[in-house]
Amino acid sequence: MKNLLKKFFDDTRPLFTADGKYKKYEPVWDATKTFFFVPSAKTRVMPFVRDHLDLKRYMSIVILALLPVTFFGIYNVGYQASIGTGETLSMAKCFLTGAWYVLPMIIVSYVVGFAWEFLFAVVRRHNISEGFLVTGLLLPLTLPPTIPLWQVALGISFGVVIGKEVFGGTGRNILNPALTGRAFLFFSYPVAMSGDVWVAGKHLVDGVTGATALSVTGAGEQSITAALSNAGYSLGQLFTGFVPGSVGETSALCCLIGAAILMVTRIANYRVIIGGIAGLVITSVLVYLIPGGQDTWSNAGPLYHLCAGGFLFGISFMATDPVSAPGTNPGRWIFGAAIGFLTVIIRVGNPAFMEGVMLAILFMNVFAPLLDHLVLKYKSSKRIPNV
Amino acid sequence: MKTLKIFRGFDLNVPEEPDLSCVPLALPPSLGCCAGDIPHIRPKLLIKEGLRVKTGQPLFTDKRDTTIQYVSPGTGRVEKVVYGHRRRLMEVVIATESEDEYVEYDPVTLEGIVAMPRNALVTNLKNGGLWQGLRQFPALDVADPDHSPAMIIVAMDGNDLFSPHPAIILKGNIAAFEAGMAVLRRFSHQLAVVCRESRLKGIREIGSSVADQITHTAPDIYPAWQPGAVLYQIKQQAAENSSWCIRLDHLVMMGRFLLSGRYPVDKIVTITRPGDRRPHMLGRQGMPLSVLAAQMHGQTIATTGRFNGRILEKDAHIGFFENTVNIIEAGPGEEMFGFARLGLDKPTLSSTFLSSLFRRPAKMDCTLHGEVRACINCSYCERICPNGLMPSFIMKALHADDLEDALALGLMDCCKCGLCSFACPSKIELTQILSDAMDGYYKDK
Numbered sequence: 147m148k149n150l151l152k153k154f155f156d157d158t159r160p161l162f163t164a165d166g167k168y169k170k171y172e173p174v175w176d177a178t179k180t181f182f183f184v185p186s187a188k189t190r191v192m193p194f195v196r197d198h199l200d201l202k203r204y205m206s207i208v209i210l211a212l213l214p215v216t217f218f219g220i221y222n223v224g225y226q227a228s229i230g231t232g233e234t235l236s237m238a239k240c241f242l243t244g245a246w247y248v249l250p251m252i253i254v255s256y257v258v259g260f261a262w263e264f265l266f267a268v269v270r271r272h273n274i275s276e277g278f279l280v281t282g283l284l285l286p287l288t289l290p291p292t293i294p295l296w297q298v299a300l301g302i303s304f305g306v307v308i309g310k311e312v313f314g315g316t317g318r319n320i321l322n323p324a325l326t327g328r329a330f331l332f333f334s335y336p337v338a339m340s341g342d343v344w345v346a347g348k349h350l351v352d353g354v355t356g357a358t359a360l361s362v363t364g365a366g367e368q369s370i371t372a373a374l375s376n377a378g379y380s381l382g383q384l385f386t387g388f389v390p391g392s393v394g395e396t397s398a399l400c401c402l403i404g405a406a407i408l409m410v411t412r413i414a415n416y417r418v419i420i421g422g423i424a425g426l427v428i429t430s431v432l433v434y435l436i437p438g439g440q441d442t443w444s445n446a447g448p449l450y451h452l453c454a455g456g457f458l459f460g461i462s463f464m465a466t467d468p469v470s471a472p473g474t475n476p477g478r479w480i481f482g483a484a485i486g487f488l489t490v491i492i493r494v495g496n497p498a499f500m501e502g503v504m505l506a507i508l509f510m511n512v513f514a515p516l517l518d519h520l521v522l523k524y525k526s527s528k529r530i531p532n533v
Numbered sequence: 534m535k536t537l538k539i540f541r542g543f544d545l546n547v548p549e550e551p552d553l554s555c556v557p558l559a560l561p562p563s564l565g566c567c568a569g570d571i572p573h574i575r576p577k578l579l580i581k582e583g584l585r586v587k588t589g590q591p592l593f594t595d596k597r598d599t600t601i602q603y604v605s606p607g608t609g610r611v612e613k614v615v616y617g618h619r620r621r622l623m624e625v626v627i628a629t630e631s632e633d634e635y636v637e638y639d640p641v642t643l644e645g646i647v648a649m650p651r652n653a654l655v656t657n658l659k660n661g662g663l664w665q666g667l668r669q670f671p672a673l674d675v676a677d678p679d680h681s682p683a684m685i686i687v688a689m690d691g692n693d694l695f696s697p698h699p700a701i702i703l704k705g706n707i708a709a710f711e712a713g714m715a716v717l718r719r720f721s722h723q724l725a726v727v728c729r730e731s732r733l734k735g736i737r738e739i740g741s742s743v744a745d746q747i748t749h750t751a752p753d754i755y756p757a758w759q760p761g762a763v764l765y766q767i768k769q770q771a772a773e774n775s776s777w778c779i780r781l782d783h784l785v786m787m788g789r790f791l792l793s794g795r796y797p798v799d800k801i802v803t804i805t806r807p808g809d810r811r812p813h814m815l816g817r818q819g820m821p822l823s824v825l826a827a828q829m830h831g832q833t834i835a836t837t838g839r840f841n842g843r844i845l846e847k848d849a850h851i852g853f854f855e856n857t858v859n860i861i862e863a864g865p866g867e868e869m870f871g872f873a874r875l876g877l878d879k880p881t882l883s884s885t886f887l888s889s890l891f892r893r894p895a896k897m898d899c900t901l902h903g904e905v906r907a908c909i910n911c912s913y914c915e916r917i918c919p920n921g922l923m924p925s926f927i928m929k930a931l932h933a934d935d936l937e938d939a940l941a942l943g944l945m946d947c948c949k950c951g952l953c954s955f956a957c958p959s960k961i962e963l964t965q966i967l968s969d970a971m972d973g974y975y976k977d978k
Contacts, residue, residue: 184871193951198879200903317907
């Protein structure tokens with residue numbers, strides 16, 4: 147198998163390199179080849195030994211960290227559909243049903259996204275960066291399972307082209323591409339994206355809908371926590387994730403597993419995640435202490451804020467995107483904390499956009515270069531000048 | 534004695550440490566005086582092919598300062614002059630005669646060194662071809678004798694993980710070491726003598742008088758013991774940016790030259806090869822690589838420092854500034870699904886392969902392990918830089934042609950250790966970019 151593949155790439159090499167017939171499509175050939183074989187060119191300049199970590203391994207670890215939320219998301223979609231139809235499905239059946247909804251989304255996202263990546267790589271004559279492997283999986287995980295597939299295609303196109311390629315491609319984008327795509331869908335097609343998120347069962351029985359946890363409010367005397375558990379969102383359920391919502395974001399537990407993988411392998415910077423959680427907890431406690439608003443999210447307390455909605459998903463997988471986050475350590479602390487702070491403020495103060503974390507991250511993405519600038523300026527002032 | 538606190542750097546378990554025994558080598562058929570390893574030099578040839586030269590006779594000089602001379606490491610006929618890219622002089626090769634005939638100078642005693650006028654001392658060392666052992670920060674050019682350095686750093690250890698053990702260089706050379714230190718004291722009041730923690734015991738055994746002069750010990754994390762990293766750790770003010778540094782073997786050579794009046798031709802060299810422990814070798818200045826490493830496979834490369842040396846061609850000779858040869862193999866070739874392997878056999882400073890859980894012997898090879906990509910701001914370069922720089926930000930400032938910004942971020946504090954390029958997952962040649970910018974800035978200044 148290995149020799150066969152090697153022979154295939156050796157045979158096709160002349161077609162795609164130098165004066166080959168398909169020279170234009172070298173990036174496509176290169177991306178396919180490097181998927182199978184780690185390029186191992188000899189070092190020409192010092193240092194002559196290099197670390198084994200490359201960008202493909204780097205992004206593979208992120209994919210690995212996303213697997214728990216992906217598999218749980220698929221299962222949960224099936225499980226929620228079974229509630230919708232009133233059937234009790236076996237675990238395998240739940241999984242299959244879920245896969246029926248989710249896999250097409252993932253496939254569409256990858257196919258359409260890669261088409262754009264290839265197009266830009268061919269026109270710009272550069273190799274394809276591995277960053278898209280993550281973007282292509284992140285976007286469908288932030289979408290509700292009932293979204294029309296053409297919207298997925300539109301979202302990933304917007305994310306890749308406007309979110310990334312117009313800035314020059316991976317490494318040069320200001321905003322997180324997956325989140326940019328999601329924001330585009332969120333504002334363009336609000337009906338499909340928010341409020342009545344859970345309608346997977348709709349195809350099977352009429353009118354089974356539900357609201358996401360974040361859109362629940364208590365009525366009058368009823369406190370928010372009571373209202374949440376009445377609506378089927380107890381803290382335990384929110385933590386394990388057996389609730390309706392976007393594919394990947396419902397389970398706080400799986401997000402935490404992913405965050406742990408990213409932090410242990412040091413692929414994600416722990417400062418962003420810890421800073422974000424700290425910012426969210428502190429802000430939600432402060433908001434809790436302000437009297438009034440018994441029936442709104444201002445009174446929900448830190449645990450509900452942590453587990454409900456997409457905060458943990460966002461802070462673990464979106465905010466830690468190294469390109470759009472600050473590149474300095476103090477900057478990362480501030481960046482994370484500000485996302486936590488803004489998430490609570492948006493949830494509490496602006497009921498029109500319940501999901502605060504998306505806007506909080508995009509907002510802070512814009513400020514990341516400024517944070518870096520300030521940190522660098524401060525650090526430079528502390529150096530013994532050497533000019 | 535102070536202990537330097539340097540935590541960032543390379544500390545994988547590389548099992549190639551040379552044995553502490555020392556084997557003398559026979560006189561090789563050819564010796565070379567190398568120009569390829571000398572920073573900033575613009576060489577001007579002083580001899581012609583076919584001419585017979587004595588040991589210690591100048592072969593080429595530096596157009597920028599013709600009083601600096603590079604002298605012949607042996608006696609014999611000039612066999613050939615080797616030019617490299619753009620007709621840059623690479624080396625002058627001498628076909629050796631069995632007996633050395635030296636260019637003789639008047640020997641100086643230790644008291645003489647102290648009493649001698651400073652100018653005479655400089656001229657003496659320049660004639661002997663040894664002044665260039667003293668280098669001046671930040672560009673590590675030849676020290677300017679008119680400058681009074683705030684500090685002189687004496688590096689007991691070399692540029693590689695496994696450069697010769699200082700105790701072996703010092704063996705029988707204690708008097709020369711003292712003479713060399715006396716020379717340095719003529720130029721600066723502050724001498725920082727630095728050695729690796731693990732080397733201290735050996736030095737103490739060879740001579741407590743040497744060990745007593747050591748002012749700093751550096752942890753065994755590459756490149757903590759290198760002058761650039763040491764200077765960054767101990768400097769207190771901007772005046773120290775133009776300090777000088779010298780390596781132990783050059784210091785000993787200076788001492789031996791002054792005491793004997795002859796060019797010291799001995800050189801201790803180490804050879805490292807994966808899975809092999811070779812003894813130290815006592816040979817000559819300008820030895821050919823072929824004497825040191827007889828057999829090399831097609832894909833194998835030989836370098837004079839795995840992180841910050843240069844590649845040696847098969848017929849090359851070891852330069853004045855080099856005393857380590859690393860034989861680095863090419864590795865297993867293109868691996869299938871390399872990105873998805875557990876990686877017990879993949880040494881890494883990240884935590885993305887299982888090898889990071891164990892301190893197993895790391896087998897290093899000379900391949901990139903990936904392809905060049907855009908910088909993704911991951912900060913691996915910052916995490917490993919011993920001098921607290923942020924190489925990715927400096928690189929971006931340089932790409933934007935903003936030299937002022939790069940300088941403010943500490944470009945000239947870079948010690949060219951090579952670790953940022955080593956660690957970069959996007960395989961960007963950070964060290965080269967920074968190093969070229971430093972040299973360019975220095976040249977323009």
